[in-house]
Amino acid sequence: MSTYTDPDAATEEVLRSNSGADRFMRRLLRLPEGKTSTAAEARSAFQKSLIITSCRCLLMYVALPFVLPVVGIASGVGPVIGLVIGILAIVSIIYSIRRVWRADHSKRWHYTVFGTVIIGFLVYLTIKDLIEILD
Numbered sequence: 001m002s003t004y005t006d007p008d009a010a011t012e013e014v015l016r017s018n019s020g021a022d023r024f025m026r027r028l029l030r031l032p033e034g035k036t037s038t039a040a041e042a043r044s045a046f047q048k049s050l051i052i053t054s055c056r057c058l059l060m061y062v063a064l065p066f067v068l069p070v071v072g073i074a075s076g077v078g079p080v081i082g083l084v085i086g087i088l089a090i091v092s093i094i095y096s097i098r099r100v101w102r103a104d105h106s107k108r109w110h111y112t113v114f115g116t117v118i119i120g121f122l123v124y125l126t127i128k129d130l131i132e133i134l135d
Helices: 020-028 039-071 078-102 108-134
Strands: none
Touching: 039 078, 039 108, 078 108
């Protein structure tokens, strides 16, 4: 029987990147100095934000337009549900970006770009839902 050791869970001290761009992002994300997070915590936050965003997509593009109307439910509730879940997804993605940066993860810039693109799309959908609600 073999045991699995998570390489991200190693207890060795990792040197923190201190470039100008990294310092700017830490200030932008309002991260406290010296307080760090583990790679496992960052991964967990990332997974949760993806689950919330995926649930939003499944609800908005599968359940609400096709499944629920067949049953006679969800007439006109799509934008309200989309707005609530979209805002929750945005907050979750920002939280996970902060975790990735606190952990000084090697892929922090990749995830920041990925998360920002998704946030941009969610902001567009939030504005679209607000317009539909207010009309």
